[in-house]
Amino acid sequence: MKLNDSAFLLLHADDNLVIAKRQVSPGETIVESNGAPPIATTASIDMGHKIARSSIAVGDPVRKFGQIIGFASHPIAPGEWIHSHNLTAGHLSLDYAFSSDIPAPPEPVEGRVFQGFRRADGRAATRNYVGIISTVNCSASVSKYAVDQIRRDILEQYPNVDGVVALTHKGGCAMQYDGEDHHQLARVLGGFAKHPNIGAYVIVGLGCETGQTGFLVDDQSLVQLKGASQPQTGSPLVLTIQETGGTAKTVNRTVELIKELLPEANKVQREAIPVSEIMLGCECGGSDGYSGITANPALGIASDLLVAHGATSILGETPEIYGGEHLLTRRAITPEVGQKLVDLMHWWEDYTGKFGTQIDNNPSPGNKKGGLTTIYEKSLGAIAKGGSTALQGVFKYAEPVTSRGFVVMDTPGYDPASVTGMVAGGANVVAFTTGRGSCFGCKPVPSIKIATNTPLYERMSDDMDFNAGKIVDGASVEEVGRELFEKVIAVASGEKTKSELQGLGDEEFCPWSIGPTL
Template structure:
């Protein structure tokens, strides 16, 4: 990465540079024995051509093609959606050719976590109210709302009561793929180590029956001491006699549970038991330059310490998957990733859509032009570690190291899937300023630029924009983030937790039709 006062050249083979702040017409970049002046204003994160680009020629960023010129582009011109199209990359895939062995840390690191009776490590201690269907969402919310701060003051070791409600649970095939996917997601939260105890609330006549959920996944209250029957607590509104009676009984049941849930203490646990979910949302043209590479450094440090880091959002891997097949530990792992890429191509075609519709309005305003560009930046969150596994949505993550989970590119269902898979920490990068939390797991938000960080300082935990400002390196910010992961896992609250954010972001993915 090289730069002058205002632009960054990210790779010697690139034919564009990236603005590291808002730049006026006439701002210049010098390199490769030439000086190029901007012909118009270039906004933060946007791109300027530094050499003539013929129509049909590849636009290169990070040393990789991110699209193709739809018209001739002269040096100094802005390079964006008005003169760039998607085209066809025509990747030739390599397999298992870029396996990097990371040196182990000099000493074993620990965090102050909660050790559950089943042996798993928790970073928080919540009570969950799990709705089987949207029809029971209001009842779950009323039960949770009864446990305000004043009531929970009596239980200082309980982080809160969260209603895990959603918009689905009916109008799909009983026992079909969508039903099983929802059940897997709900079971992942019920069995999550950060859930000290849970109550399942259904309506009674829905497709997503509570009995199917508990039987299919052999749910037991493993995390709760004192529950000799080990049976999960289940209520159906129709059986209880309506909403008011369901809420009254649910509150009473949880009041009995809280003293038991409160009987925990934090103890030293190896960092190797952390499972990190990595996510980017509200991305901009500098996401792949600052925050995401810094997350990649933290991810590698965690993997080197024996932990697990999850890269998700397969539609935002699209176009950069060839870089990951090279890092796959086996050909079978690479083939599974490519099979998921093909699934998304077919899925989009069924609805007459294109995956390149993924970059949002905000992404494009922030300088991202195509899905290929967005994907190359998103992949940076995965660092350089070997790829050890590819998981289906909400599948339990059992492999140590760097792994991928197949989730959509929309933040709430993506993080929901990773948490259901066992992630006990979330790191979320943003350039435009996403406000995100995800109870029962803490979310660390990393800003890609200082302008947004200072504007939204109450929501951002770490400023990776210091890399653009020349105040820190990617490595330094990544190491700082790694230390923050340990502190947050040990109980330090994130900005989203301080504001109570995370009740509404539970969002199970339903890819199939609703009848």
Template structure:
């Protein structure tokens, strides 16, 4: 008689003693019994099921935090998801700075280093690109034409010290008000890219008649023409061909000096790490996000900086950040941005719970509160030292926050404009993303997506569910951050991602 093999019991996880739900780490089939609880219908992996009776209107608790409320009575073992969970407002205790603590940096002799490009202003780049920055969508094509011309010429092969030429193109710059919030955001974003340490030199090109005038930009930011920054417009040059010729000739003049730059040993305090997540799933809060939080805390101890963003995706978890604010003022600034978003969505006919996306829900996330708890985990446990508006220059060290939309390309554009010279991006559904001039490290939240998208994913965090300690996974991420900062190429760089992901946040009417 053949040996009978007992079916493996699906793994589940209760994240807090307060929780009235558990997470199915493996798919639970109909009719299974988990810890004595009968499962009446299939529960997909990454999704939740009730551990006890939950009355209509009662809170659903995960991580010991409210993620929603039961829209109908929920029996033990029942699948807990969008069909029986609703969201409504409730009081949150911001407890400003209650959990702030004296941060302990490593002694100077123990702090790490990386190999980067030291710029004349003292900042450090992790890459050495030339940039073609556009002031308006009308100059996007000439920027692309010029970059393609240089690539076709073969000239770049003579300058191995250059990582490439990046056309930074976008869909705005005109049809907008000449003052106000939207204009200020675009100005800060373009200024942040024009001065980004991952660019050795930049040519900025406009049409000439757009609302966003290069001359005004230079005047307001005190920008002068130099060997590493030049400007022109299509109308002044006399058309497309002459503009492309002028851009390429300027870049050819910049190439020798830029290529002569060499990496040198720099302190990790010069690293500014953007924390991003996209295509999240039910595993994000269990594996990649908290592991990235560990890596973030490690960088902070070395004197570096990490930037958490995506305000609509920390909504409902902001009280966990305000408790860690270094001061009450920092915490209140974060809450002020939350209030701004509540007003912004209301006057535009939206709501803060427009998240999770269909893909997030398929992966097991039910409400924005649940998604936010996972997203906030990327910030580790360090004090929150500062809060910035979109694309503001990040000057504080340690863990900081930048107000951005949740849409990944827009959020990352703001972080890079603020000075991020490296990105870590977690994903459970399989986001494909790059962000020139800043390299992006992709972290898979589960082993399945890592296996299916190995060419896109840099690290598999799914093995945390198999017993790999979060501290070890965080150290693995941190070590890769240092190597990438020193020149190791990421999977998204190898694939060529990053030319189309510059997406400034457009606020206000398009006119």
């Protein structure tokens, strides 16, 4: 069923609401193509928000995308604005139907390449960075001081090196030694040390922290990167401030070590690498009512195309799958993979409950201003980023992703922590959809910012890389998704994103801490 009015959008025939495509004034009419009487809007309604197309009684389900996004908390009349004042999440009873609708594999596509860096051990990189990895917050300043000096005095001599990044954070101590948080932080730090986009690195610690450098090296089997083009060998370069003699001496020693690494790191050249070696991390932040209509479905098309080329697409943000997981369990390649996803949902229910919170505290105030009301609505739009292929695996936070195809990684909904986990797991490009606006960067991996609507794309032109809002103006989701697929390949090949051009990405390294601070 279609609407005979360009101001409103009906997403599914079973929906009892429509979406405002622009700012709507009171008294504007919704005209359906089936000859039903026109419906007049009862209030001024913002772009991306929901309007009832029929009467909805208290307790009745409200449907968007053909799925339940919540239940009416007050009677809703035709033409009335639907939002937090009359819609609540309530409780869903979901049928997981494990592996009942596994999609056929997409027709494989071969021969497509991107221009990347091939490491000596075979790994494929999209950028070439040197990293300084802090084991603990106490060594963060030393790492940053060293990077500042290198950027100011040395880096321009090495044009093939994209940059030197200080991977600093607020943790590393006051956690259970050898506990879950300790191992998770080690996975993150080790994942970045071993990331193909890091051509060489130095580890800097304080010396007395819980997150000992020795533990990290042993737990993650870290070896020295002699440079971007030389095989890995021996023990990694490790400094502790206490043993080196304090802040100034450690900064100087770190700079000396990076000076030794830079000439080798600079030797690499871009070469043709199969698109199958792209690993895309899919994120949405600052979402709005159009996220699940334009940018996320378009990214889903791009994800499907990558999978057809043998590549990997990672969907994170487990709390933003909540309420839509039944659509993914049906696509799970085995019932065990589907159950792994459901187990994560139960873990998150228990985890949030321990702190007296509920998962439906997400969406954020900004999300709600953009038209999203419940977590179910947000999740149904968010999982569209994962496309339509079979779910091949479910991975722990920052766990190395070993499956090709579409996978899920357990990450929180907080963008910096979520992307940090996916990059630690191997993502070498990030696609970040946003409806409210984002200025996210994530060195050492490029972040493509995808606007859900044209006004945002034009307003934040210095930050937005791609406009999916043209779908609202009539472009097809498939057409825009194919354009986005080409954008991913271009960025993987070295095209700078807007965040890279502005130098963003130093502050977004954010390992997720799940336990108490002791």
